[in-house]
Every structure is written in C-alpha cells, then in structure tokens.
Amino acid sequence: MVDRTSGVPAFRQVAADLRDKISAGAYPPGARLPSERDLVDTYGVSRPTIRQAVDALRVEGIVITEHGRGVFVKPTPSIRRLSRHRLSKEARARNQGAFLADAEAHGFKPSSTVKVRFESADDRAAGYLAVEQGEELTVRDRVMRADGAVVQLAVSRLPRRFTTGSAIEQVDTGPGGTYARLEEAGHVLGSYAEHVGARMPTPDEASALQLGQGVPVVTVTRVAYREDGVPLEMNDMVLSADRYELSYEWAAD
Amino acid sequence: MVDRTSGVPAFRQVAADLRDKISAGAYPPGARLPSERDLVDTYGVSRPTIRQAVDALRVEGIVITEHGRGVFVKPTPSIRRLSRHRLSKEARARNQGAFLADAEAHGFKPSSTVKVRFESADDRAAGYLAVEQGEELTVRDRVMRADGAVVQLAVSRLPRRFTTGSAIEQVDTGPGGTYARLEEAGHVLGSYAEHVGARMPTPDEASALQLGQGVPVVTVTRVAYREDGVPLEMNDMVLSADRYELSYEWAAD
C-alpha cells in the first residue's frame, strides 16, 4: 500500500517498491511480475498509476513488457567486448576489415548490407576530415549483422579525391576493405582516434538494432589519419549499449 | 489531427509529428512547445494522450519539461572531451591526479569529496584485479565537481596489500594522487585498459549527477597494471553522457 501523506507521488512509491524487490532478488532476472491488475489491488491505486510506475522501470531498463504475456525482469545480456586491436594490419591482411575480424574472433556468422552514395561535407564532417564545407565526400552506409541480427550501424565518409577510381566507391571493397584500398593508393595509415559517447536511440535506430526498452546506444566516431596526419576517413558507428563494451589499452607514458 | 484509421496509436502520431517539426526547425533548441492543453485542441485527442506523446519525446532526450513553465526543446549541451593523455606521468607530476589535470586543461574549478572504506572483493572486482574472491580491498569513493556541479562519480578499488601504510588509505593521497603513491611503493605503472559502456542511470545517479531527462550515463572501468602485468587498481567511473565524450588515439599497427 502507498502512503498518501508522504508527499511522494504514488507511482514513484510503487516503482521504488518494485525496484527494491527486484534488486533484493524477490523477482529474479526473467521472472514475471504480478499483473498490472493484481498490482492495483496490492497497492490500492488505479491502473494508470500502476502503468506509470511500470513505465518508469521500463525506461530505466530494469523490466521489459510483453503484450499479452506480462512484465518481466530484464535478463542481463552477455556483453561483447570490442578491442582496439580489431584494426591491426594483421587482421586486415586476413579478411575484409574490422567487423569481419571481430566476427572471426567471436565465432558468429557476419553479414552486412552496404550502400554507397556521395554527398557534400557538412559542418561536422568538414571538421573531422579537415576539408572545406561542401567538398564532395564518398559515403558508405553499412548495416552489419551477426547471425542475422543487426548489431551495428556504420556510416563511413571519405573525401572523394582519395577514393576516385578505387573499389571504395564500389559496394564490395575487396579483401582488406577500405583501409587496404587506401594503402594501395599510397595513403599509408598512421594513426586512429575514436571519440566515444552515448545517447538514447532515435526510433529508427531502436527498430533497426532491435533495441530493448530503455537501452541507450553507444556512438563511436573513428577517424583514420595518414602518416603525415591528414585525415582519410571518419566512421560513425552506432552500437546497442547492452550488447557491447569497448576496450582500449595503452602503455603508461 | 490524428488519423484514427491508420492503426498507428494516436500518441505515436502526435510524437512523430512533434519530432518532425522539431528536427525541421519549427521549434528550435530552447523553444517552448505549445501547452499540453493547446495540443489537445490541435490534435483532437485527450490530455493523457498528449502527455503520453510528450513523455515519449522526453525519454528520447529531445525535450525537457519544466513544471509550471512548459515543454522545451532540449538545447544541445557543450561536450567536454576526455583524452587518454589525462593519465600521463607528466600530468601526475604537476598535480593531484587525472581529474585535476583535466580541470586545469579546461579551466574550471574542481573539487571533490572522498570517502575511504574497506571491503572484500566480489566476483567482478576479483576478476579485474586478479585476486581471490573475498580478498580485502581498499575502496575510494569519489564525487567530483566542476565549478560546484557534480560531473563524475568514481569508485576506485585496490588490493589492500598494495596500500597498507600509504596515503592511499587516507582521504588526501597527496601530490600526484594514488598512482604517484603506488610508484613510490615500488609498483611502477606499465599500462592501462579502459572498458567503456553505457546504460540508463539509477535514480541515485540521476539526482547526484543532475542528469537531464532521457540522458544515459557512460560507464568507464579503468584498470591500471604494473610493468609486470599485475593489476594494481580498478576504477569505476560514471559520467553524464550529454556532457562527456571520451577520446582515444593510437598509432596504426
């Protein structure tokens, strides 16, 4: 039952009580909570109030709701760790690029859909690629799948003057992928930078990545630089935060 | 007006329409949306339905609501970039550790509150620190502020056998911080690893970090290794995703 004198909204009291019971183990991962109509009786509030409480737990990512079945404690999914070593030259030599290297290491069956297009550089792209706004870019839109499920969206952008005449402007870039083609054209890779953030997904991303309720996305912008420091490529990646963790290692000093 | 024959729930149609208008610039960042009661007239649905639509935009992080004032398009906050160079020995020599180095670089006034306690290693800590479960750990709980506002929560754990007798078990670790004290005790730092993820905040984190509605947190677990590869410290950090971006750079191959 809720305390109507405390000043704390009823739906928050219900949410807090359910949250406590879940973390205490009264409802273990995968367990079904009592039905919303049962909770109405338990707490003595109306159904919309119960739904408001359940919604709060849903956006926190603690529970998921399944139409016609019930409300369930969200099972903790397994986390796949992506290491920066996925970009080594050795890995490139063996296959078609970073994503396939990861697939091989983890034993899932990769596939991807690619669309190539051209656009002019906006403010942000111009900044990362150190080109003038409006310069023509080659854009590769990729949807990557593991065993059929979409796991990553990636948009790669390169100044078109680095890609004319190469397979980078084709759907299939050939063995070693984009980076191998760049090196063949005399652009030797010198360094990488990755900028990592997180945000809530757009509805499009949520459905494409089959994101669970209350799951943010991790965004990674990778910039590849030539040996002389000239930016060659920027790659905007979007990953499901409950399935991926990014790892970086470096020597002290 | 909503289309009652399309099968798409009314609140989703309203949310999609508002979302489109916002991204088209009809409501620029910071602008106030029409009041919920005006939207009731505009779309011809009840107020709870309008509220459901606004709630959806809120958890997407597109708008914020302010009691008694209105619904506003969320302004895009400035992003602070944290580079891995914040851990260089040079930076340590100058001040009291990683957070203060970052503060100095960005010109804000840092402060932090520290609590020291001891606990036995759980499953996860034992894994990262390569110790037996139950081994005694020194735990430093830090709340970091920039110009008074909480910007980061950090929990640092070290096997206690590396810290007995050192200032690491004191609130004030002295110049150069924990890492400087470890090196003085003969534990020369060899490398770091950071594991980066994201999730929705707990209610405690949301209030401590003064998180906006619909803003996830970025979690970073940093492990510091001795030259011989023995883990010395793990540091669990929680950051507001709309205020921070993490940057990592490395040489190709």
Next chain:
DNA sequence: CAGTGGTCTAGACCACACC
C-alpha cells in the same frame, strides 16, 4: 492571479498470448 505541467481516478475497448 492565470497558465503551466504533475498526478490521479474509474472506467472502456482493443490486440496479443496461451490454454
């Protein structure tokens, strides 16, 4: 004060899952 969002009620009907 008027206008705003925040909370809550007591229903109703629908769509989906499972027996």
Next chain:
DNA sequence: GTGTGGTCTAGACCACTGG
C-alpha cells in the same frame, strides 16, 4: 475463453511559474 498489456477518454485537483 481468459488473462495479459496497450491505448484512450473526460474529467479532477495539486504544485509550480510568472506577471
């Protein structure tokens, strides 16, 4: 069918903001 969550209504009162 029965039970589940999903959606929606037409109100009500409260708490906060700002003139």
